Amino acid sequence: MAELDPRVRLQALLTEYSTRAEAIERDLSREH
Numbered sequence: 001m002a003e004l005d006p007r008v009r010l011q012a013l014l015t016e017y018s019t020r021a022e023a024i025e026r027d028l029s030r031e032h
Contacts, residue, residue, distance in 0.1 A: 004012075
């Protein structure tokens with residue numbers, strides 16, 4: 001695995017966060 005550039009790591013975190021946020025929004029909209 002290549003050394004991760006801080007920007008690459010940040011992008012990966014943002015992607016993971018947005019994926020989780022979408023899943024949470026879906027769960028919340030299903031409850032209501």
